[in-house]
Amino acid sequence: MTATRAPRRDARDNAAKLRKAALEQFLANGLDASLYEIARAAGVSIGTLYNHFGGREGLIDAVVPDVLGARLRELAARVDALATPKQRLETFVRGMIELQSGDPALNDALLRRFPDAVALLDICAVSTDLGRALVRDAHRDGSLSPGFTEDDLLSLLWLAGTASRDPAVPAGWRRVIDRALDSAWTAEPRTAEP
Amino acid sequence: MTATRAPRRDARDNAAKLRKAALEQFLANGLDASLYEIARAAGVSIGTLYNHFGGREGLIDAVVPDVLGARLRELAARVDALATPKQRLETFVRGMIELQSGDPALNDALLRRFPDAVALLDICAVSTDLGRALVRDAHRDGSLSPGFTEDDLLSLLWLAGTASRDPAVPAGWRRVIDRALDSAWTAEPRTAEP
DNA sequence: CACTATCTTGAGCAGGCATTCAAAATCAGG
DNA sequence: CCTGATTTTGAATGCCTGCTCAAGATAGTG
Numbered sequence: 001m002t003a004t005r006a007p008r009r010d011a012r013d014n015a016a017k018l019r020k021a022a023l024e025q026f027l028a029n030g031l032d033a034s035l036y037e038i039a040r041a042a043g044v045s046i047g048t049l050y051n052h053f054g055g056r057e058g059l060i061d062a063v064v065p066d067v068l069g070a071r072l073r074e075l076a077a078r079v080d081a082l083a084t085p086k087q088r089l090e091t092f093v094r095g096m097i098e099l100q101s102g103d104p105a106l107n108d109a110l111l112r113r114f115p116d117a118v119a120l121l122d123i124c125a126v127s128t129d130l131g132r133a134l135v136r137d138a139h140r141d142g143s144l145s146p147g148f149t150e151d152d153l154l155s156l157l158w159l160a161g162t163a164s165r166d167p168a169v170p171a172g173w174r175r176v177i178d179r180a181l182d183s184a185w186t187a188e189p190r191t192a193e194p
Numbered sequence: 195m196t197a198t199r200a201p202r203r204d205a206r207d208n209a210a211k212l213r214k215a216a217l218e219q220f221l222a223n224g225l226d227a228s229l230y231e232i233a234r235a236a237g238v239s240i241g242t243l244y245n246h247f248g249g250r251e252g253l254i255d256a257v258v259p260d261v262l263g264a265r266l267r268e269l270a271a272r273v274d275a276l277a278t279p280k281q282r283l284e285t286f287v288r289g290m291i292e293l294q295s296g297d298p299a300l301n302d303a304l305l306r307r308f309p310d311a312v313a314l315l316d317i318c319a320v321s322t323d324l325g326r327a328l329v330r331d332a333h334r335d336g337s338l339s340p341g342f343t344e345d346d347l348l349s350l351l352w353l354a355g356t357a358s359r360d361p362a363v364p365a366g367w368r369r370v371i372d373r374a375l376d377s378a379w380t381a382e383p384r385t386a387e388p
Numbered sequence: 389c390a391c392t393a394t395c396t397t398g399a400g401c402a403g404g405c406a407t408t409c410a411a412a413a414t415c416a417g418g
Numbered sequence: 419c420c421t422g423a424t425t426t427t428g429a430a431t432g433c434c435t436g437c438t439c440a441a442g443a444t445a446g447t448g
Contacts, residue, residue, distance in 0.1 A: 008445055011395060035436075045397050050437070111362065148373075155366030159357050166356055168305065172349030179342075180370045183377030202415055205425060229406075239427050244407070 030104035101164030224298035295358030342378035
């Protein structure tokens with residue numbers, strides 16, 4: 001075993017300052033925030049940023065998956081607490097849309113811009129898996145029309161994410177998405193609640 | 195009256211070459227195509243481009259409104275030939291979506307990126323006016339649900355345009371849009387066809 | 389305290405794009 | 419053909435990014 005020396009304290013501090021600044025900038029301006037700005041906000045030079053994280057993708061991976069993961073787990077918990085597949089799917093969809101439109105960074109993350117941030121992709125996979133499972137449940141239950149597929153869900157979410165990222169899109173896009181989702185439910189679920 | 199000298203022939207030729215090259219580049223790559231490339235394709239220097247058109251917006255205005263106007267007039271004619279308000283509105287929507295997704299330049303134009311290309315904005319206004327009128331007709335006819343507003347139509351078109359511009363959006367976005375539109379029709383139009 | 393591995397620095401390189409303008413080239417009237 | 423007005427040229431400027439690396443600064447061990 002190669003006895004590796006402990007890292008210097010100042011280096012650890014700088015990394016921490018960079019993570020903090022990066023998180024703020026990312027949440028405020030999206031994952032394409034200026035690396036210069038992040039370094040400046042951390043009170044550190046741009047070279048140090050590259051030393052520690054190797055570039056934008058490394059910095060993203062070091063900072064965003066935690067936040068996104070937490071939000072997704074929170075949403076999953078809320079979904080899990082609901083009684084019917086329909087309620088669960090609907091809550092999931094609305095929750096995902098709120099995540100995407102509330103925060104440029106999460107939007108970038110969920111829409112897989114920056115595909116080189118691999119840790120982030122893993123987190124995203126969790127959410128798409130959950131969405132697919134909820135669609136299957138709602139199909140089995142009969143509350144969701146068979147014509148609305150798992151891929152349709154992902155398309156719908158992608159559409160919403162793209163719309164919410166672009167300030168030029170009229171706010172009414174939400175009504176259009178709502179209409180698409182509302183029309184996907186069946187009149188008579190197979191097993192009705194008592 | 196100030197007797198203005200006739201413009202030089204080579205200048206007119208250069209302007210024509212630039213328009214031709216610009217049209218090709220715009221249609222292929224969108225309205226943010228490189229001005230250098232356009233000048234190069236026209237066999238002319240970048241300075242000449244600025245001399246004639248003053249910059250990107252001038253060039254856009256000199257070239258795109260014709261094409262877009264023609265396509266829109268063609269669509270309007272097709273719409274006009276149809277019998278029912280429902281057929282007309284549906285054809286209009288699908289036609290607009292095809293225009294937007296078939297061509298990056300028309301997409302940029304209809305989504306009003308480059309708001310300084312004023313001649314282009316006028317053409318766009320024509321199409322939104324037509325859309326609004328078709329919605330009103332379909333409301334009067336009773337075939338379109340009153341819950342689907344004129345603004346909803348514009349939101350839907352904007353959503354489709356944004357989606358079709360971004361290669362990352364899954365192709366299934368069309369199904370989502372279809373669903374939103376399909377669910378907007380009423381079961382029983384007030385005046386049925388014989 | 390001295391010394392070295394570790395870490396930081398920031399100027400510098402590369403690449404992209406828009407825009408300008410003094411000098412050179414060119415057209416066309418006389 | 420000459421001449422002057424028109425037009426063209428393209429290097430230069432400015433601004434923005436990402437990324438590198440030789441040189442200097444610093445921590446912490448012995």
